Amino acid sequence: MKKALISVSDKTGVVEFAQSLIEKGYEIISTGGTYKKLQENNVSVIEIDEVTGFPEILDGRVKTLHPKVHAGLLAKRDNPEHMETLKKLNIDTIDLVCVNLYPFKETISKPDVTLDQAIEQIDIGGPSMIRSASKNYKSVFVVVDQQDYQVVIEHLDDQDNLDLRQRLAAKAFRHTAQYDSIIAGYLSNLNGEEFPDVETLSYDFEQSLRYGENSHQKAAFYKSSLPTKYSVASAVQLHGKELSFNNIKDADAALRIVADFDQPCVAALKHMNPCGVGVDDECIYKAWQKAYSADKISIFGGIIAFNREVTAEVAEELHKIFLEIVIAPSFTAEALEILESKKNIRLLTVDFTEAKNADKYEYVSVMGGLLVQERDTTVDSTDDFEVVTDKQPTDEEVKALLFGQKVVKHVKSNAIIISTTDKTLGVGAGQMNRIGSVKIAIEQEETGDTHTPLVMASDAFFPMDDCVQYAAEHGVTAIIQPGGSIHDQDSIDMANKYGIAMICTGRRHFRH
Secondary structure: OEEEEEEEOOOOOHHHHHHHHHHOOEEEEEOHHHHHHHHHOOOOOEEHHHHHOOOOEOOOOEOOOOHHHHHHHHOOOOOHHHHHHHHHOOOOOOOEEEEEOOOHHHHHOOOOOOHHHHHHOOOOHHHHHHHHHHHOOOOOEEEOOHHHHHHHHHHOOOOOOHHHHHHHHHHHHHHHHHHHHHHHHHHHHHOOOOOOOOOOOOEEEEEEEOOOOOOOOOEEEEEEOOOOOOOOOOOEEEEOOOOOHHHHHHHHHHHHHHOOOOOOEEEEEEOOEEEEEEEOOOOHHHHHHHHHHHOOOOOOOEEEEEOOOEOHHHHHHHOOOOEEEEEEOOEOHHHHHHHOOOOOOEEEEOOHHHHHHOOOEEEEEEOOEEEEEEOOOOOOOHHHOEEOOOOOOOHHHHHHHHHHHHHHOOOOOOOEEEEOOOEEEEEEOOOOOHHHHHHHHHHHHOOOOOOOOOEEEEOOOOOOOHHHHHHHHOOOOEEEEOOOOOOHHHHHHHHHHHOOEEEEOOOOOOOO
């Protein structure tokens, strides 16, 4: 009689699966809680120590780590010497293993979990059985996912089921690799190990995408096995079509911007760059008006992120524009009703309580490798400022410079922001030279109304004084930049010539 060994932490569907195996002529062996569950449901089952002749010991830490288990899994059925060895030692083959592992991920996700509690949820016997069965997949079915229970039952008797066995083995090795990756990450984080000698990352398949950046590219979305609450991956979609590849990237960029602001903030984004950012001390509607007025053209088909609830008043304005996505902590019932009348708009909610605790590191793939760096979460303050010009900035200019500095780090380099105290007026992004970005930003600013103060923020130093001259000649009264160029004095001299203030922070915010 064929034998199946079942030992699962998540017991969903296990009774029905065991009953189906029995109907197929299998004898069931089980352990601990799974054995008890099957017995309680009148499933004929043999306890593991009847097979091994050895009791569970060390509070259950050792129960399946036994030659009679692993030899029964690993013996090559077409190898006469293997089979003769089993016969001499009175070991039966095991033909199916059904295992899912101790809930380590769920345990460490609890807010007050201790190290000892986490360690006790590291499964040893389970991964060992999975690996043994997977190595010998030609003879042993290995099942680690309840979603596979039915397909295994349907194909147990197929003569040609090797492809299925191989797919199950591959899934099983991914399962144990992910499990080990999460444990390694947890222990590395406890030790403060920033860049380990081997980087193991774990992601779960979330959805297939219609295509990638372009229609001829296949794509999929994977979610971190330990997802950040403040993320597109953890967002709840209330309305609209599935997100596309570009939607997800843009939404992620929008969330990064509004996370830096404590007061009501709205960020409009297009192609990974902000086209308008507005803030208000009290009112999200006013913040929206400022973000929208910053660039009424580029916002068409864009992504909008709010760090406050979307009200009906705001929704009425959003309804008038073609938008891809609106992200917010929540929507009022009236706002939802207004926006859901637009078929294609995507409405997402995200947990903003974790906005300051988003992922510490970011990863960028390159051919043959992976770049890892800390996220740029630094928000510059007046403590970082050094006024390098004769003219001191006014209090209003300082407020505007702080605002521009928050936004500029989210713009593709070379990056320039022209702003006032509470809204962007011009954005220069992704140019091959800095003066090009300055000209683009100022050209955008000059299409709107006159604003004071009018300031400029740069993500990196000015290589020459032409940027300062151009800005001063077009009404900019104060500039913030990191400094660090060998030509810094030329830029300072140019600012003094035009009687404008310049602040150096000593910290650049370059972003590719």
